[in-house]
Amino acid sequence: MNALISTVGSIMNLIAVLLLIMYVFAIMGYYFFGPEETESQAALLTANKWSSLDKCMYTLWTFVTADGWVDTQNELDDRGMAYSRYFTVLFIFLGNFIFANMFIGVHVGNRVERIALTVFVAQLEIER
DSSP states (O other): OHHHHHHHHHHHHHHHHHHHHHHHHHHHHHHHHSOOTTSOHHHHHHHGGGSSHHHHHHHHHHHHHTSSHHHHHHHHHHTTOTTHHHHHHHHHHHHHIIIIIIHHHHHHHHHHHHHHHHHHHHHHHHHO
16 A cells, blocks of 8 residues: 555656646647638538647547547548648557556556565564
Protein backbone atom coordinates (compact mmCIF):
# COMPACT_ATOMS: atom_id res chain seq x y z
CA MET A 1 0.00 0.00 0.00
CA ASN A 2 2.88 2.37 0.78
CA ALA A 3 4.30 1.84 -2.71
CA LEU A 4 0.98 2.85 -4.23
CA ILE A 5 0.83 6.00 -2.11
CA SER A 6 4.40 6.95 -3.00
CA THR A 7 3.50 6.59 -6.69
CA VAL A 8 0.71 9.18 -6.61
CA GLY A 9 3.02 12.17 -7.19
CA SER A 10 4.69 10.60 -10.20
CA ILE A 11 1.37 9.50 -11.66
CA MET A 12 -0.02 13.02 -11.27
CA ASN A 13 2.99 14.35 -13.17
CA LEU A 14 2.32 11.89 -15.99
CA ILE A 15 -1.34 12.87 -16.10
CA ALA A 16 -0.33 16.53 -16.27
CA VAL A 17 2.00 15.80 -19.19
CA LEU A 18 -0.71 13.81 -20.95
CA LEU A 19 -3.24 16.63 -20.46
CA LEU A 20 -0.75 19.18 -21.74
CA ILE A 21 -0.09 17.14 -24.87
CA MET A 22 -3.83 16.60 -25.32
CA TYR A 23 -4.43 20.34 -24.96
CA VAL A 24 -1.86 21.19 -27.64
CA PHE A 25 -3.22 18.52 -29.99
CA ALA A 26 -6.80 19.65 -29.29
CA ILE A 27 -5.96 23.17 -30.41
CA MET A 28 -4.22 21.80 -33.49
CA GLY A 29 -7.18 19.50 -34.20
CA TYR A 30 -9.63 22.38 -33.88
CA TYR A 31 -7.78 24.46 -36.44
CA PHE A 32 -6.97 21.56 -38.77
CA PHE A 33 -10.27 19.65 -38.69
CA GLY A 34 -12.83 22.04 -37.23
CA PRO A 35 -15.84 23.22 -39.19
CA GLU A 36 -15.35 25.59 -42.08
CA GLU A 37 -18.04 27.97 -43.26
CA THR A 38 -18.05 26.60 -46.80
CA GLU A 39 -18.56 22.93 -45.90
CA SER A 40 -21.72 20.95 -46.54
CA GLN A 41 -24.10 19.86 -43.80
CA ALA A 42 -22.68 16.30 -43.75
CA ALA A 43 -19.16 17.64 -43.33
CA LEU A 44 -20.32 19.90 -40.51
CA LEU A 45 -21.70 16.88 -38.63
CA THR A 46 -18.33 15.16 -38.97
CA ALA A 47 -16.52 18.32 -37.93
CA ASN A 48 -18.71 18.42 -34.82
CA LYS A 49 -16.11 16.20 -33.09
CA TRP A 50 -13.59 18.99 -33.63
CA SER A 51 -15.88 22.02 -33.17
CA SER A 52 -14.86 23.01 -29.62
CA LEU A 53 -12.03 22.41 -27.21
CA ASP A 54 -13.99 20.03 -24.99
CA LYS A 55 -15.12 17.95 -27.98
CA CYS A 56 -11.55 17.89 -29.27
CA MET A 57 -10.31 16.67 -25.90
CA TYR A 58 -12.95 13.93 -25.83
CA THR A 59 -12.05 12.88 -29.38
CA LEU A 60 -8.38 12.77 -28.43
CA TRP A 61 -9.27 10.66 -25.38
CA THR A 62 -10.72 8.08 -27.79
CA PHE A 63 -7.35 8.17 -29.54
CA VAL A 64 -5.47 7.64 -26.26
CA THR A 65 -7.62 4.71 -25.27
CA ALA A 66 -7.59 3.40 -28.87
CA ASP A 67 -11.35 2.88 -28.66
CA GLY A 68 -13.26 4.16 -31.68
CA TRP A 69 -10.44 6.14 -33.24
CA VAL A 70 -10.84 4.28 -36.54
CA ASP A 71 -14.31 5.76 -37.09
CA THR A 72 -13.01 9.25 -36.45
CA GLN A 73 -10.10 8.70 -38.83
CA ASN A 74 -12.43 7.34 -41.53
CA GLU A 75 -14.62 10.43 -41.20
CA LEU A 76 -11.58 12.65 -41.63
CA ASP A 77 -10.51 10.62 -44.67
CA ASP A 78 -14.00 11.00 -46.14
CA ARG A 79 -13.62 14.76 -45.81
CA GLY A 80 -10.45 14.55 -47.89
CA MET A 81 -8.00 15.28 -45.08
CA ALA A 82 -5.28 12.79 -45.92
CA TYR A 83 -2.72 14.57 -43.73
CA SER A 84 -4.91 13.75 -40.72
CA ARG A 85 -3.33 10.31 -40.64
CA TYR A 86 0.00 11.81 -39.56
CA PHE A 87 -1.79 13.75 -36.82
CA THR A 88 -3.63 10.63 -35.65
CA VAL A 89 -0.63 8.31 -35.68
CA LEU A 90 1.59 10.82 -33.89
CA PHE A 91 -0.98 11.49 -31.19
CA ILE A 92 -1.84 7.82 -30.66
CA PHE A 93 1.85 7.03 -30.35
CA LEU A 94 2.46 9.79 -27.80
CA GLY A 95 -0.80 9.32 -25.92
CA ASN A 96 -0.62 5.55 -25.63
CA PHE A 97 3.06 5.68 -24.74
CA ILE A 98 2.45 8.10 -21.89
CA PHE A 99 -0.84 6.61 -20.76
CA ALA A 100 0.08 2.94 -20.85
CA ASN A 101 3.83 2.38 -20.83
CA MET A 102 5.00 5.29 -18.71
CA PHE A 103 2.14 4.87 -16.22
CA ILE A 104 3.04 1.23 -15.65
CA GLY A 105 6.77 1.96 -15.70
CA VAL A 106 6.52 4.65 -13.03
CA HIS A 107 4.37 2.48 -10.81
CA VAL A 108 6.66 -0.56 -11.12
CA GLY A 109 9.77 1.58 -10.66
CA ASN A 110 8.43 3.16 -7.49
CA ARG A 111 7.34 -0.22 -6.18
CA VAL A 112 10.81 -1.72 -6.77
CA GLU A 113 12.41 1.31 -5.14
CA ARG A 114 10.13 0.94 -2.12
CA ILE A 115 10.92 -2.80 -1.82
CA ALA A 116 14.66 -2.10 -2.08
CA LEU A 117 14.36 0.48 0.68
CA THR A 118 12.48 -1.99 2.88
CA VAL A 119 15.15 -4.67 2.31
CA PHE A 120 17.91 -2.15 3.10
CA VAL A 121 16.23 -1.13 6.35
CA ALA A 122 15.77 -4.81 7.30
CA GLN A 123 19.47 -5.50 6.66
CA LEU A 124 20.47 -2.54 8.82
CA GLU A 125 18.32 -3.83 11.65
CA ILE A 126 19.89 -7.31 11.33
CA GLU A 127 23.41 -5.82 11.51
CA ARG A 128 22.61 -4.03 14.77
